[in-house]
Amino acid sequence: MTPASTWSTAQAMNPTAPRLQWEQLPTAVRAAVQERAGEVRRAETISAGLNTAFTARLHTDTGLVFAKGTHSARAAAQRREAFINPHAYPIAPRLLWEIDIAGWHVLGFEHLEGRPADLSPHSTDLPAVAALLAHLTELPPPPTGCRRIEDRWADAAEQIASDPALLAGDHLLHTDLNPNNIIITEHGARLVDWTWPTLGAPWIDTACTALWLIAEGHPPVTAETWAASNPTWTTATPQALDTFTAVNAALWTEIAANDPRPWKLRMRDAATTWAQYRARS
Template sequence: MTPTTGSAAHGMTPVAARADWNDLPERVRAAVQEHTGDVHQVSTISRGLNAAFTARLRTDSGMVFTKGVPTDRAAAQRREADINQHVQPIAPRLLWQIDTGGWHVLGFEHLNGRPADLGPESTDLLAVACVLGELAELESPNVACRRVEDRWADAAQNAGADAGLLAGDQLLHTDLNPHNILITDAGVRIVDWSWPTLGAAWIDTACAALWLIAEGHTPADAEAWASGIPIWTNGTADALDAFAAINAGLWGQIAEAEPRPWKLRLHGAATALLEHRRR
């Protein structure tokens, strides 16, 4: 069955060469419909940073959120599938996955929600703080994840910072941009677990604070907000200084390599946080 299609493009800059439903090989579309029944309508989602195909599908079995990447780029998405059962109910439930026709595709329960507003006047900030507290209590899964001190080792060396101060065994998301924090009727949900990492439990709160700065908060206000989350107090001054230095350098490299507006904003936010902590 040939579904109708539409665009839901808004928010972040789309990834290059984003595929539509009809761009997927027929074999892949058939495999999806073995799980869902006929697909009647497709709403392609052009925002997002990791997947090559992202869409909401209206199917015989109801609405489903799908994301896919070519098989040779599927390592991060496979990790996301592996940890899904360990991040319930904070993350949407994985319904199925397929690996065929050169594509790896995941199907998740569909959430009716909107991206979190992380701006200074937002009424979402309390709920976001609450879910960050829940994140810090997740049990570490028996799934191979990189450790933060290894993942950020080069940036730490370039910044002259000790990445060992960030070490720990807590499962981290580390990509808490507003589009990965959904405000739903059932509460706040964290999506797109493409970069699960093990490290100190306060790091996700620090990552969210960077986005608050990028959305208009001062570094002092962002840290004041973070201080309302109990796990924040576990971060020593030296560890927080190291986080700021590492991320200022890391986002500088990212923005220089591909100067998209959101990357430049994150670099500015991380630099502002570093300058604030050095005063």
């Protein structure tokens, strides 16, 4: 059964701890930011997102900047995002500066005027999201620095006796296509939060997005029909799609078991629903 769409999965994604305010950052960190961005006249804390201790829209002498930061000891994901940014631009907003000082790692990006994508049925954002995914498949991958999808998902594939090599490829992938990471602007959709850059088959990010469509209320058949508008979808064999859905059902089942927040339970149900649909097809 398709998960009920009485509430948005993406809107339920909130950090487990309150975000720090600009004024709560160490003095040395705030000084380093202002050396690069100009004096901060006002800071608006952003609550969306999950993995950073500080996220804010900074109003500076040089304009708006989106800033995110976390403790340096836990900044591996942010460092990956900084590394991949030259390869992901212009789909990703441009990284303006990177700071590592006083135990804090902070990134400053060009500010995007926009809003998170709506992936629910009948959303008018879906064509822009499809165009984004088509553009994404054209990005040249970096020669080093990215894990491969068959390695990242090897444990889950082993649990279900599937071959992760069916997902292999040399295309740059984002893999976290939740609607909060897809920003709809007047110039089209952009993709933020590149903390898991990965190499794999070109259709995988479209499949990751299709999974979110199911979580937001689309039946699997509708999600697959939408995904088929991406030219790379034809390169996915039925066996590869079966592996993708089974692996994601295993991944989200484990994630929800370890942290049963409502949105993770919804993702588990969506992934399971899609895997079961493919098993019956």
